[in-house]
Amino acid sequence: xxxxxxxxxxxxxxxxxxxxxxxxxxxxxxxxxxxxxxxxxxxxxxxxxxxxxxxxxxxxxxxxxxxxxxxxxxxxxxxxxxxxxxxxxxxxxxxxxxxxxxxxxxxxxxxxxx
Numbered sequence: 001x002x003x004x005x006x007x008x009x010x011x012x013x014x015x016x017x018x019x020x021x022x023x024x025x026x027x028x029x030x031x032x033x034x035x036x037x038x039x040x041x042x043x044x045x046x047x048x049x050x051x052x053x054x055x056x057x058x059x060x061x062x063x064x065x066x067x068x069x070x071x072x073x074x075x076x077x078x079x080x081x082x083x084x085x086x087x088x089x090x091x092x093x094x095x096x097x098x099x100x101x102x103x104x105x106x107x108x109x110x111x112x113x114x
Contacts, residue, residue, distance in 0.1 A: 002027045005041065006093035016093045016105040025114055027095075032087035042083055045094055048101045051079035056091040065089070 004020070004027045006013035020027050030038070045054050055073065056062060062070065065086065073079050083090050095102045097113050 002098070003030055003096045004028070004093050005030045005032065005037075005090075005095070007032050007088065010092050012105050013093045016095070019105070019107060019110065023111075023114055032090065037084055037087045037090065039084065041094075041096070042080060042090075044096070045090075045101055045103065046076045046080060049103050051076045053103050054091060054094070055079050055083065055089055059089065059091075061086055061088040 002020075002025060004013070004016065006016070006029075008014075008029075008031055017027075017029065042054075051073075057070075065082070069082060073082055091103050093103075093105060095110075099113065102109060102113075
């Protein structure tokens with residue numbers, strides 16, 4: 001089973017979900033806003049992709065964090081804490097495929113996976 005994690009009103013998540021539907025890929029959608037961020041899943045993402053990839057340090061949520069919080073993020077543990085407290089700081093979508101995870105939407109990579 002493929003699980004797509006994200007926020008339904010995120011433009012990139014919308015594009016990703018539409019792409020998956022167009023390609024007939026059955027996915028389960030996990031809404032960060034309603035369901036929260038599963039800690040075990042976040043740990044898998046951090047281990048597989050690295051905290052630098054999982055955290056979206058270019059987005060609005062990151063920029064809205066106070067300077068002390070942003071400066072304190074220096075490793076996976078500190079990134080984990082910020083991501084759990086502010087799910088919107090996670091780069092979207094995160095997809096758990098049968099063979100691993102992807103962070104962000106990349107149609108060429110996804111085409112190879114399906």
